[in-house]
Amino acid sequence: xxxxxxxxxxxxxxxxxxxxxxxxxxxxxxxxxxxxxxxxxxxxxxxxxxxxxxxxxxxxxxxxxxxxxxxxxxxxxxxxxxxxxxxxxxxxxxxxxxxxxxxxxxxxxxxxxxxxxxxxxxxxxxxxxxxxxxxxxxxxxxxxxxxxxxxxxxxxxxxxxxxxxxxxxxxxxxxxxxxxxxxxxxxxxxxxxxxxxxxxxxxxxxxxxxxxxxxxxxxxxxxxxxxxxxxxxxxxxxxxxxxxxxxxxxxxxxxxxxxxxxxxxxxxxxxxxxxxxxxxxxxxxxxxxxxxxxxxxxxxxxxxxxxxxxxxxxxxxxxxxxxxxxxxxxxxxxxxxxxxxxxxxxxxxxxxxxxxxxxxxxxxxxxxxxxxxxx
Numbered sequence: 195x196x197x198x199x200x201x202x203x204x205x206x207x208x209x210x211x212x213x214x215x216x217x218x219x220x221x222x223x224x225x226x227x228x229x230x231x232x233x234x235x236x237x238x239x240x241x242x243x244x245x246x247x248x249x250x251x252x253x254x255x256x257x258x259x260x261x262x263x264x265x266x267x268x269x270x271x272x273x274x275x276x277x278x279x280x281x282x283x284x285x286x287x288x289x290x291x292x293x294x295x296x297x298x299x300x301x302x303x304x305x306x307x308x309x310x311x312x313x314x315x316x317x318x319x320x321x322x323x324x325x326x327x328x329x330x331x332x333x334x335x336x337x338x339x340x341x342x343x344x345x346x347x348x349x350x351x352x353x354x355x356x357x358x359x360x361x362x363x364x365x366x367x368x369x370x371x372x373x374x375x376x377x378x379x380x381x382x383x384x385x386x387x388x389x390x391x392x393x394x395x396x397x398x399x400x401x402x403x404x405x406x407x408x409x410x411x412x413x414x415x416x417x418x419x420x421x422x423x424x425x426x427x428x429x430x431x432x433x434x435x436x437x438x439x440x441x442x443x444x445x446x447x448x449x450x451x452x453x454x455x456x457x458x459x460x461x462x463x464x465x466x467x468x469x470x471x472x473x474x475x476x477x478x479x480x481x482x483x484x485x486x487x488x489x490x491x492x493x494x495x496x497x498x499x500x501x502x503x504x505x506x507x508x509x510x511x512x513x514x515x516x517x518x519x520x521x522x523x524x525x526x527x528x529x530x531x532x533x534x535x536x537x538x539x540x541x542x543x544x545x546x547x548x549x550x551x552x553x554x555x556x557x558x559x560x561x562x563x564x565x566x567x568x569x
Contacts, residue, residue, distance in 0.1 A: 212490060215490060218486075219242055223242070226238045226469055226475070230470050231470075233423060234469055234472075234475055236419075236423050237420070237424060237472050237476055238475045238479045240416055240419050240420050240423065240479065241480050241482070241483065242480075242483040242486070243479070244326070244480045245330055245479055245483020245484045245485075245486070246483040247412040247413055247416065247483075248326060248327075248330045248409075248483075248484070249330050249334050249483065250487045251405045251409035252405065253273065253413065254270070254324075254326075254327050254330075255318075255324045255327055256318045256322050256324050257270060258270020258271045258273070258274060259271065259319070259550060260553070260557060262391065263557055265396070266394055266396045267395060267396060268388075268391035268394075268399050268400050269399060269400065269401065269402050269406060271391050272400060272402060272406075273407075273410045274410075274532070275388050276407075277410040277411075277413045277414045277532070278384060278531075278532055278535050278536045279380075279381055280411065281418060281532075281533075281536035281537075282380045282535070282536040282537070282538070283377065285298070285427070285537050286371070286373070286380065287374075287377065288422075289372070289537060289538070290372055295425060296422075296425055297425060298537030299426070299524075299525060299529055299530070299533035299536075299542070300368060300370050300534070300537065300539040300541070301368070301530070302366055302368045302541060303365070303540060304361060304364055304366060305363045306361060306523075307365075307522060307545070308523075308544060308548045309519075309523075310360075310519040310520065310521070310522030311545040311546075311549040311552065312548045312552040314515075314516060314520050314523055314526060315552025315554075315555075315556060316515075316552040316559065317512040317513075317516045317519065317556065318516060318527070318553065318556065319552075319559075319560065320508055320509070320556050320560060320565060321342045321509055321513065321516070322338070323336075323338075323342070324516075325431055325516070325526030325527060325528050325529070326430055326527065327527075329343065329481050329484070330480055330481070330483075330484040331484075333482065333483070333485045334484040338505075338506075338509045341506060342509050342510065342512060342513030342516065344513070345513030346514070346516045347434040347438040348438045348514060348517060349516060349518035349520075350431050350432070350434045350435030350438065350521050351436075351438035351439045351442065352438075352514075352518055353521025354452070354455065355451075355454060356452065357454055357521055358453045358454065369539075369541075370539055371540065377538075380535065380536075380538060384535070387546075417532070417536070420472075424472040425472075427529070427533035428476065428529070428533050429473050429476075429525065429528060429529040429533060430476075430528045431517070431521060431525055431526050431529055432473045432529075433474040433475075436464070436468070436471060436474060437468070437474065439464060501564055504563055504564050505563055508563040523549075524541060530545040531545055
């Protein structure tokens with residue numbers, strides 16, 4: 195997914211290097227399994243799978259939205275909808291059958307949620323990466339993503355710190371599309387969006403290349419594994435905020451002023467190892483998977499893009515806002531759009547509309563911020 199490949203092009207790793215990469219991945223999974231338990235080792239493996247699928251098959255969220263908005267190319271968006279539909283077919287009935295063991299990515303719709311999704315849409319086009327995209331792009335050597343990622347984490351921490359204040363502006367009752375009827379409505383909605391994308395797309399643009407079919411199926415399978423093993427859907431944002439929160443506590447910060455971070459469950463999570471946090475493990479796995487794919491191709495260590503200072507400032511501010519706004523919106527492209535819709539949450543649909551509108555604006559802001567230079 196990285197846009198900053200070295201000018202000479204990647205040199206694929208040799209057989210010895212590939213064996214070393216596979217061995218390192220296996221060792222990491224086994225080490226986590228020994229230290230924290232088999233469940234957590236499996237979650238790291240799932241995260242590695244996400245990173246390999248996203249980077250290896252060039253599947254993303256921000257890029258396909260940009261292609262649809264700028265060039266009316268719907269293939270990438272259609273692949274996203276396909277993956278969501280595949281997950282929904284299994285996840286919605288599974289959640290209904292096991293309500294005590296499994297939880298969906300369900301959240302209410304509110305003013306701050308809609309505004310957060312809109313701002314997130316703007317910023318993900320400025321850095322050309324959503325939650326998963328920023329992780330994977332940073333892992334594969336994208337300098338802009340690497341700069342934005344730590345600020346994303348800080349923003350997620352800050353957004354969670356005062357999310358209760360933002361929610362005070364008003365929230366609608368939680369709406370979940372469950373059971374057979376909910377699944378039918380979800381699939382019909384996905385089909386309707388797909389038809390609109392094809393209608394507005396360029397002729398022939400709806401034909402998905404083989405890699406996108408494979409990527410959609412792989413992501414769907416991994417997302418379902420994540421749901422069963424973790425007990426919750428694939429997410430990104432919470433893990434990043436937890437990393438920053440742990441850093442703040444290590445530096446002596448008092449988080450008792452935050453209703454979110456002072457809640458008993460969060461206090462316990464801050465005390466525990468990151469190796470027992472399901473979202474952190476899949477996030478780490480995504481970064482490592484992208485690093486592995488890039489090393490496999492020989493493409494890590496890309497040239498730094500020649501962008502002006504204002505572009506780097508925009509990347510920093512955008513990273514901070516990506517984290518902050520995604521907390522207000524109850525997730526990013528993964529936690530809200532992908533997992534929200536696939537587990538029947540109405541907020542996932544509202545998030546999609548608001549973030550897509552924000553993306554249209556973000557694309558138009560890029561030239562003025564110096565972000566359309568060489569990448």
